[in-house]
Amino acid sequence: MEKSNPFTDIKNHISFHLEQIIEEAEMMRSSIGEKDYCLLCELAHIRDRFNEIQSSASFFYLKAYISDFTTNYIEIAKAIQNLSDRRHGALLIIERNQAVGRFLQGGIQLNANLSSRLVESIFFPGNPLHDGAVLIKGDYIISAANVLPLTEQNFGNKKVGTRHRAAIGLSEISDALVLVVSEETGKMSFALDGTLYPISSSEAGFQNGDKLKDH
Numbered sequence: 001m002e003k004s005n006p007f008t009d010i011k012n013h014i015s016f017h018l019e020q021i022i023e024e025a026e027m028m029r030s031s032i033g034e035k036d037y038c039l040l041c042e043l044a045h046i047r048d049r050f051n052e053i054q055s056s057a058s059f060f061y062l063k064a065y066i067s068d069f070t071t072n073y074i075e076i077a078k079a080i081q082n083l084s085d086r087r088h089g090a091l092l093i094i095e096r097n098q099a100v101g102r103f104l105q106g107g108i109q110l111n112a113n114l115s116s117r118l119v120e121s122i123f124f125p126g127n128p129l130h131d132g133a134v135l136i137k138g139d140y141i142i143s144a145a146n147v148l149p150l151t152e153q154n155f156g157n158k159k160v161g162t163r164h165r166a167a168i169g170l171s172e173i174s175d176a177l178v179l180v181v182s183e184e185t186g187k188m189s190f191a192l193d194g195t196l197y198p199i200s201s202s203e204a205g206f207q208n209g210d211k212l213k214d215h
Contacts, residue, residue, distance in 0.1 A: 011060070017053050021046055062190055062199060065177050069096050072114045072139045079119035080181050080188050089183030090123040091133035091163050093146070098175045100135070107135065107143035114139050123181075133166065133178070149173065151194070167191035 028042050066073045076092065083090045093100060108129060112118060114136060122144050123130045132145035148166035160168075167178035171191040178191045188199040 014053050014060075017049050021049050024049075062177070062197075065096075065190075065192065066094050069094060070114065070136065070139055075114055075116045076119070076136070076179070079116035080179055082116065082120055083123055083181045084186045084188050087183060087186040088120070088123050088125060088181065089130075089163060090119070090179070090181040091148070091166060092119065092179040093133050093135045093148075093170065094177045094179065095135065095137040095142075096175045096177065100170065100174045100176050103149060103170060103173060104133075104135065104143075104146040106132065107146035109143050110141050111143075112141045114141050133170075148178075153194070164189070164191070164196060168194055168196055171195075 024042065024046055028039065028046075032039060063073065066076070070076070076094070080090060080092065093104075118141060119134060121127065122134055122141075129144040132147055134144045135142040135146055149169040150162070150165040151169035151172055153165075153168065161182070161184075163180050163182070167180045167189075168191045170176055170178050172194040175193075180189050180191065180196075181187075182189075189196050190199060191197075
């Protein structure tokens with residue numbers, strides 16, 4: 001049996017949802033004014049579809065952003081998926097072209113081979129290294145318990161936790177990609193160039209040989 005291409009699967013998934021949105025928008029336009037028609041309900045449904053598309057696209061680009069910098073991106077994906085399932089908060093820095101060491105504080109050197117089990121054990125609640133961020137360079141975990149600079153962005157009334165602020169903060173001053181797993185919700189996201197992007201696990205081609213969620 002021919003193995004599916006994760007990138008093709010994601011693109012098809014996005015195309016499907018776009019087609020559904022177009023159909024639903026046409027139905028909305030023709031139904032506006034009908035007595036029992038719930039316009040707000042349909043708008044909420046379309047918003048959910050757009051959120052699904054954003055998550056799918058985020059996964060697609062995430063893989064493209066890190067695959068050139070580590071051959072073990074599947075191990076990273078497995079780790080954050082498992083951490084997400086258990087709601088273990090996590091923060092992972094994927095160093096790319098620019099060295100980020102000068103921006104970090106308080107890290108503990110590990111210089112260990114990158115694996116999903118090691119990443120998961122580091123962020124297991126109670127582990128002395130679980131606070132702070134893991135620094136990944138190539139196929140190695142360089143250090144853990146790193147403290148990152150926090151962004152000074154104003155998020156208004158939106159609640160943005162410390163992990164997310166740290167992820168955004170480092171991505172504002174370097175080209176690093178920073179992965180976040182929320183301890184409260186189990187959601188996954190990644191920060192790049194000062195912006196936080198949600199990742200959905202439902203369509204992540206990172207599982208079973210390829211799978212990837214937000215804080």
